[in-house]
Amino acid sequence: MTEYFPLIMGVALFILMIPVLYRIWVGPTGFDRILGANVIGTKTAVLLVIIGAVYDRVDMFVDFAIAYALLNFVSAIVVSRYLNRTISLKEMEAREKKAKA
Amino acid sequence: MNGFQFIAASAGSEGGSLFPLHLFGMFLGFLGLIFFLGTAVGMMRFPDFYTRMHAAGKGDTLSTMLMLTGFALVTMEDFSLGSWLLFVKIMGVVLFIFLSTPTSSHALMRAAFEDDEMPMTEEDLKKSRKRGKKK
Amino acid sequence: MKAASMVPVFLVGFLLVFAATDFPEWGNPQSPASDSPVSSHFIGKTGVDTEVPNMVTAVLADYRGFDTMFETVVVFIAGMAVLAILKNSVKKGSVRRDHEVDAEPDLIVTNMVRLIVPVIQIFAFYVLAHGHVSPGGGFQGGVIMGASFILIALSWDLETALARFSLNRCMGVAAAGILIYAGIGIFSMFLGGEFLDYAELERVLPVSREMARYHAMLGVEIGVGCTVTAIMFALYANLSSEGKLEGGL
Numbered sequence: 001m002t003e004y005f006p007l008i009m010g011v012a013l014f015i016l017m018i019p020v021l022y023r024i025w026v027g028p029t030g031f032d033r034i035l036g037a038n039v040i041g042t043k044t045a046v047l048l049v050i051i052g053a054v055y056d057r058v059d060m061f062v063d064f065a066i067a068y069a070l071l072n073f074v075s076a077i078v079v080s081r082y083l084n085r086t087i088s089l090k091e092m093e094a095r096e097k098k099a100k101a
Numbered sequence: 102m103n104g105f106q107f108i109a110a111s112a113g114s115e116g117g118s119l120f121p122l123h124l125f126g127m128f129l130g131f132l133g134l135i136f137f138l139g140t141a142v143g144m145m146r147f148p149d150f151y152t153r154m155h156a157a158g159k160g161d162t163l164s165t166m167l168m169l170t171g172f173a174l175v176t177m178e179d180f181s182l183g184s185w186l187l188f189v190k191i192m193g194v195v196l197f198i199f200l201s202t203p204t205s206s207h208a209l210m211r212a213a214f215e216d217d218e219m220p221m222t223e224e225d226l227k228k229s230r231k232r233g234k235k236k
Numbered sequence: 237m238k239a240a241s242m243v244p245v246f247l248v249g250f251l252l253v254f255a256a257t258d259f260p261e262w263g264n265p266q267s268p269a270s271d272s273p274v275s276s277h278f279i280g281k282t283g284v285d286t287e288v289p290n291m292v293t294a295v296l297a298d299y300r301g302f303d304t305m306f307e308t309v310v311v312f313i314a315g316m317a318v319l320a321i322l323k324n325s326v327k328k329g330s331v332r333r334d335h336e337v338d339a340e341p342d343l344i345v346t347n348m349v350r351l352i353v354p355v356i357q358i359f360a361f362y363v364l365a366h367g368h369v370s371p372g373g374g375f376q377g378g379v380i381m382g383a384s385f386i387l388i389a390l391s392w393d394l395e396t397a398l399a400r401f402s403l404n405r406c407m408g409v410a411a412a413g414i415l416i417y418a419g420i421g422i423f424s425m426f427l428g429g430e431f432l433d434y435a436e437l438e439r440v441l442p443v444s445r446e447m448a449r450y451h452a453m454l455g456v457e458i459g460v461g462c463t464v465t466a467i468m469f470a471l472y473a474n475l476s477s478e479g480k481l482e483g484g485l
Contacts, residue, residue: 032153038206042162049191066190077204081208081339081390
């Protein structure tokens with residue numbers, strides 16, 4: 001059982017990521033897409049540990065997982081900071097339409 | 102330390118497959134999967150951004166922490182220095198995710214709120230229900 | 237049209253997955269990549285020559301040290317080019333772009349960054365110094381270190397980060413990184429070897445020839461890490477504010 005555990009977890013995680021991917025694809029607003037990408041990024045850190053467990057090199061892959069979680073955090077802060085600093089997305093679209101017309 | 106040696110010895114005699122620590126780790130891992138199922142369903146079905154953020158922010162953090170803790174316990178084969186180091190490293194990832202994921206959720210939520218992304222009100226819900234009935 | 241564009245995506249994806257089944261198994265010693273004379277030479281000799289367990293680091297910093305040195309120089313030149321283009325292109329204090337609004341730093345984010353940044357920097361040092369044994373090294377450690385400064389600039393504003401790591405100091409650190417790298421090479425030249433022949437450092441270090449290469453690799457990685465950290469932050473500071481060095485993202 002212990003040897004199949006990482007494999008089962010990995011496959012289940014992959015299947016459960018599909019609804020989140022759907023939200024990235026469809027997502028009515030841009031924020032939904034960012035949120036979905038953030039969730040998948042967090043789960044990728046788990047997936048990296050799982051890959052390490054499958055190849056019996058967890059000590060190596062844990063470092064990747066930390067670095068990935070860190071960069072995921074930085075990316076979320078970047079996006080939210082950019083949206084905080086600029087006018088709202090709706091207004092930006094309205095201005096673009098005005099510029100075209 | 103004696104207790105640990107005793108547990109390790111008893112694990113060796115059982116072949117290692119029914120080690121209680123591993124069983125507990127697997128239980129935590131599957132519990133994390135259940136919470137992530139909640140996150141996925143919430144992301145699919147909730148009507149507006151803030152409710153989806155609610156599902157993603159809570160379920161994602163808790164499920165990641167549970168799964169990683171489970172893996173930290175499962176990879177703990179013997180109580181040598183190397184495996185303790187690995188355990189501490191994985192718990193470091195857990196701590197980092199415990200701090201960083203809620204913060205990024207908060208930052209995203211605030212960005213959405215200041216971008217005039219309006220939460221869904223009861224009237225919106227009624228309208229969408231009526232539209233659903235007409236169809 | 238959007239649906240039609242999915243057809244080639246899935247076709248190519250299927251072909252790639254189909255081709256991936258032909259790959260040799262993970263860690264297979266008989267695979268063509270590890271069967272060639274070059275790879276077998278490195279696989280056989282790395283541990284004997286340098287006592288470094290991670291062959292990638294040994295090849296990167298020792299066997300191909302000349303290549304890596306000029307990679308670092310390329311990173312440095314990229315930073316200099318961005319600085320040269322953006323430095324005087326925009327007047328300071330000029331009008332704000334019309335899609336920007338004022339935003340205060342967020343309380344929760346700044347306090348969390350205050351907690352996390354020291355941990356990130358310690359992790360960066362760990363990645364840099366542990367590159368011999370596990371994956372890592374100068375480039376990766378430098379990127380993580382640079383990310384910590386970028387995180388400060390993001391959560392407060394660019395001025396706060398520049399007060400801690402000003403642009404002049406950035407360029408100084410970047411140049412110092414290359415000087416450390418080239419200095420180790422030239423020093424080994426003075427000791428009687430060739431350029432970047434680390435084994436000659438045994439005359440000044442109280443270790444064997446193999447361990448001298450091991451320790452010299454660490455010094456080289458530190459040089460690379462300094463350059464990458466400084467250039468990462470300088471690039472962010474200049475590109476996010478269009479050379480004005482205020483406000484930022």
